[in-house]
Amino acid sequence: MEVTVRIRRYDPEVENPESYWQDFPLTMDDSATVLDALIKIREQQDGTLSLRCSCRSSICGSCAMRINGQAGLACKTQVASAIDDASTIVIEPAGVMPVIKDLVVDFALFWDKIREVEPYLQPQGEEPEGEYIASNESMLHLSSVTSCIMCGACVSDCTVMEVDPTFLGPAALAKAYRFTADPRDGDAKGISQERLEKLAAPTGMWDCTRCGECVTACPKGVAPMDRIMALRDQAMEAGLNNSNGARHAEAFVEIVGHSGWLNEALLPVKTVGITNIPGLMSFLPVGWRALIHGKMPPLVHHNIEKVKNVRKLVKKLEDPPPE
Numbered sequence: 108m109e110v111t112v113r114i115r116r117y118d119p120e121v122e123n124p125e126s127y128w129q130d131f132p133l134t135m136d137d138s139a140t141v142l143d144a145l146i147k148i149r150e151q152q153d154g155t156l157s158l159r160c161s162c163r164s165s166i167c168g169s170c171a172m173r174i175n176g177q178a179g180l181a182c183k184t185q186v187a188s189a190i191d192d193a194s195t196i197v198i199e200p201a202g203v204m205p206v207i208k209d210l211v212v213d214f215a216l217f218w219d220k221i222r223e224v225e226p227y228l229q230p231q232g233e234e235p236e237g238e239y240i241a242s243n244e245s246m247l248h249l250s251s252v253t254s255c256i257m258c259g260a261c262v263s264d265c266t267v268m269e270v271d272p273t274f275l276g277p278a279a280l281a282k283a284y285r286f287t288a289d290p291r292d293g294d295a296k297g298i299s300q301e302r303l304e305k306l307a308a309p310t311g312m313w314d315c316t317r318c319g320e321c322v323t324a325c326p327k328g329v330a331p332m333d334r335i336m337a338l339r340d341q342a343m344e345a346g347l348n349n350s351n352g353a354r355h356a357e358a359f360v361e362i363v364g365h366s367g368w369l370n371e372a373l374l375p376v377k378t379v380g381i382t383n384i385p386g387l388m389s390f391l392p393v394g395w396r397a398l399i400h401g402k403m404p405p406l407v408h409h410n411i412e413k414v415k416n417v418r419k420l421v422k423k424l425e426d427p428p429p430e
Contacts, residue, residue: 110196112195133147158211159210222264226285239291255285261281312342318332
């Protein structure tokens, strides 16, 4: 199989370093992976090509990079499935994190976020006489979360971290959920109020925009965005409703449950709080730009047809039947 591997390269040791593209023509077996192709390039065409790899079995996570614009593991991606109509594969370093050389990125940001969520059990109260007991059901629920191999693919494609590096990010928040959902963490009911308060703070769980890129990028099915949504549920159930994120979620449900569609003029008001004058004033520049560009939402909000059906659905979700 003839294939061209197009690699975005970067050498920090040259004068005025800038990234550039370089093409490598290869002949590969039908069963070859993208990592096989990269290793062949390094061994047979250009020994200066830098990349990380280790297990070649989708276990270590070292070879995470962008393949055709999307993060993934080079050892898990077959060349035959990655080539386009021109038999070309485009390889770039993982996103968000600074590039050190070629396909090698600096993971300091990634590990700083992981450490920030304190990724270890923090049981509260009296110590048990024996070991901490966790039910089989609870651990099966966590099995997919514990499958995370810290490859950084989700961070690479996180659209929030791309513009706001202070955001905890999908990997760290999914790791946090691994502990908040563990019955051995927190108090006797498995609730870690202090941990949830930290995660609900600005740049935490509520800053996720639910774009779904982390779910698509994750090679192990951890589904970080789903874990972030579960964290939000935990925070709300723990009574942590006094934040813009929590108020936004509650206002969204309230507005849609009332009229059947979203009132975009009322949502920001309810999100920051109607008595929060500085918060409301901060919307003026955005509101003015929306007004002059004809994007201002209507001030008069009407119910949709058959809104009763929507209200029934919302009520059903808010008042689920007893188990």
